[in-house]
Amino acid sequence: MLKESCCGANQRRVIHLHRLMPEKTYDHNQIELRWYERWAGQDLYKAEEDSSRPKYYVLEMLPYPSGALHIGHIRNYSIGDALARYKWMRGFNVLHPMGWDAFGLPAENAAIANKQPPCEWTHSNIAKMKATHRRFQFSYDWDREVTTCEPEYYRWNQxxxxxxxxxxxxxxxxxxxxxxxxxxxxxxxxxxxxxxxxxxxxxxxxxxxxxxxxxxITQYTDQLLHDMKQLEGNWPERVLTMQRNWIGRSEGTEADFGSDYGPIRVFTTRVDTIFGATCVILAPEHPLAERMIDAAGRARAKAMVDARANKDPGDMEKEGFFTGKYAVNPYNGERVPIWIANFVLTTYGTGAIMAVPAHDERDFEFCSKYGIPIRAVIRPVEGRLALPAPMKEAFPDDGITENSGEFSGLPSDEARRRMTAKAEKDGFGKAAVTYRIKDxxxxxxxxxxxxxxxxxxxxxxxxxxxxxxxxxxxxxxxxxxxxxxxxxxxxxxxxxxxxxxxxxxxxxxxxxxxxxVDSSWYFYRYCDPHNDRAPFDPKKISYWFPIDQYIGGVEHAILHLIYSRFFTKVMRDIGLVENDEPVKKLFTQGMVIAEGAKMSKSKGNVVGGDAVAERYGTDTARLFVLFAVPPEKEMDWIDAGVEGIYRFLGRVYRFATRNVERARQRSGNQTDADRKILRKLHQTIRKVTEDFETRWHFNTSIAAVMELMNDLYGEETNLSGVVLADVLEKLALMLGPFAPYLSQELWKELGRDGPVFQQTWPAYDADLAKEAEAEIVVQVNGKLRAHLSTPFGTPEDVLRQKALEHPKVRPFVDGKQIMKVIVVPDKLVNIVVR
RNA sequence: GCCCGGGUGGCGAAAUCGGCAGACGCAAAGGACUUAAAAUCCUUUUCACCGCAAGGUGAGUGCGGGUUCAAGUCCCGCCCCGGGCACCA
Known part of the structure; x- marks a missing residue:
């Protein structure tokens, strides 16, 4: 088995260095193809409920079948796959599924463009992309594949x-x-x-x-807000903030302005400024507006609606017109004009506002434009009330009320409380909560x-x-x-x-x-994908849920994730699931750009997964997307960087193959180099394990393995066979989550059987990982002057003494007055002189 | 405008709890091997200055202040970049 893979052309002899040991050239195509064929049809990654092991549900966002996996997808799946394989090796029962978000507009556009039915187009895209998935050996249980455009799936949408x-x-x-x-x-x-x-x-x-x-969904707004407490710490703060803003809860007051057409209800968060209201403004779609104006006015209102739909609100000029009608302020009986304006939204609050130009920037802009009076009623806590004439801008902060009748002289928050209470008592208004989120x-x-x-x-x-x-x-x-x-x-x-x-x-x-709708519950279907009597069996859900780790792009931070949370709450209320939230932990990976520019079809700079696999192999592609930057950061794909990773894998492979014979024979005696390499090995295992357990900074994990490799090259000929065997075995295991093909090949070269991801993750030995001696940094006035090597636990006074006596320290200390010596045991001595 | 991130060599980055700034990789330069090249292996590589050299000195993490024996890391003010939200009353 070993020999059949190394044809003569692959072998050469490294005479100058390694005493006639044969090494092999890293031929990624041959290695990856061979294992691909070996594993085909083996259902290696099949998941089954098993109450004897802790479960782990790792999920990557399912892709839209656009036609090809690009490097952004590869990055997403490489993160998830590394995690899945790691969790398997840590003894978890892992569920790692994949599917297709297969409905959607592009299929219809393609149908118009090339007369191909959407169904056909979609399925041929799925076939292509699935082939790439398989080529990369992403560890999915394909028996659980979900395709949302299949009747077996969408019937449950219905x-x-x-x-x-x-x-x-x-x-x-x-x-x-x-x-x-x-x-x-x-x-x-x-x-x-x-x-x-x-x-x-x-x-x-x-x-x-x-x-x-x-x-x-608005029926669940408060739950959606409240249950975010369960997510805090496990979801990126940024995503939670975005969802909070999206829901946009704000507390205020509703009050009725009287009119000949009935009461006009307005919503405001600043009822304390209501004595400064100088007009009432309706949204152009407001039902009362239509009755107040003539045909010409209605045409103007309609034009406003059309214009607003397609423009960026930021650069739209505020426009409006006077209806000729008046409203009455319920607090002071004042008659104010009723206007209609394009900046008042029908979809928020009551669709009508009171305009207080003195204390609201938007109202100020609008009223200034149309010559509507400006009247200040709030003064700064330490300051005077603004005069109407020279007012250059609105004063939107809280302060002290003035010219507000019985409510004058109150701090804003107190005024809001009392004025709202009055509205409730007199029946013309109430405290109210408004949300930005709509159904x-x-x-x-x-x-x-x-x-x-x-x-x-x-x-x-x-x-x-x-x-x-x-x-x-x-x-x-x-x-x-x-x-x-x-x-x-x-x-x-x-x-x-x-x-x-x-x-x-x-x-x-x-x-x-x-x-x-499709993507709001697909992750439940993965747990029971072939059920034709129900969307799923609740028993299976209670085994697998919640999703332990969800990984995807931050572009789905709001809609997909809020809808999914909403669906889960509805499903819980129907009695289908027990969990309040679908996703325990969320990770949002950064975008991939190509050579400084956003990847897009029109720019023609899309880096395809297959193209990279062709040139360097899938192991290199995976390792590179993990190595270049931490996974949450935006990443620039640069071809040159890939070469470095390819070289690294070649280094690993050549080192292993030319030393495997010695390793198998376990020849030689313990050496100093052995101790050094063992220390480095256990430090590396510790580093990689910690990265998996905490921040997923795989770039530093891989860097650590590279350091180990560099040390191995330095000590290659000095190592005993026993240590070589140990190092090579653990190296193969550690590379398993990142480079499954190569690590499997190494595993086989070492004479071992079974898939690497089914082995046990190597444990590190803290004693072996420990440095022999503490490196003490010696500073004078905070500047580095010398190093000391001392045993761990050396007493402070000994360290102080050694530092002061150090020949490199003396010139900076002699003849000066020593003010203070700071000693941090096993770490540092700082001598402060004057 | 508001809310998050972020700013470190030629480049991607590291420094996880306030304790050696630049790990690891790319690019570049030099060397070994080779008839030659590729590949591979080894070395150098923050900047400035001093020294034939070993080596040494100084500066340095966007800018300006501060706290501290000690700051990339903490605090205050500002500049720039990226992302999200943006007439939400």
């Missing part, structure tokens, strides 16, 4: 939808969509470029209101997604498809033209349905689900 509907968590309401009048179709946000259609660059996108489906719009007017399982019946209205009739299959014979509201509307055999309630003719819902 099932969850029905559960949401039952619990009042799915509902319909009108919502605006982007509409291209040229295509006659709905556009996704990413298809809107500079306010115009991506395919018709001069056609402005309009806003149209359609009935659409929503999930009531999750799940409707997409698209073909390539999960059909929403309801029908519309003329007699019965919206009727859910019975569970027993799931899945509602997505038709496959379809022409994608990019025209019309949804491609599904052109498929009569899909649209024409029977009402499950009355048996009469009905129209099937043609909206499909947002693909975030």
């Amino acid at each position: 099932w969850f939808f029905l559960k949401m509907l039952e619990r009042g968590l799915a509902y319909r309401k009108k919502a605006l969509v982007n509409w291209c009048p040229e295509c006659g179709t709905v556009l996704a946000n990413e298809q809107v470029v500079d306010g115009c259609c991506w395919r018709h660059e001069s056609t402005p996108v309009e806003q149209r209101a359609l009935e659409q489906w929503f999930f009531k 999750w719009g799940v409707s997409r007017q698209r073909y390539w997604g999960t059909p929403i399982p309801v029908v519309h019946c003329a007699n019965c209205g919206v009727v859910p498809v019975p569970e027993s009739e799931l899945p509602v299959l997505l038709p496959t014979n379809i022409q994608i033209t990019g025209r019309g509201r949804s491609p599904l509307e052109d498929v009569p055999e899909f649209v024409n349905a029977t009402c499950p309630k009355c048996g009469g003719p009905a129209r099937r819902e043609t909206d499909t689900m947002d693909t975030f």
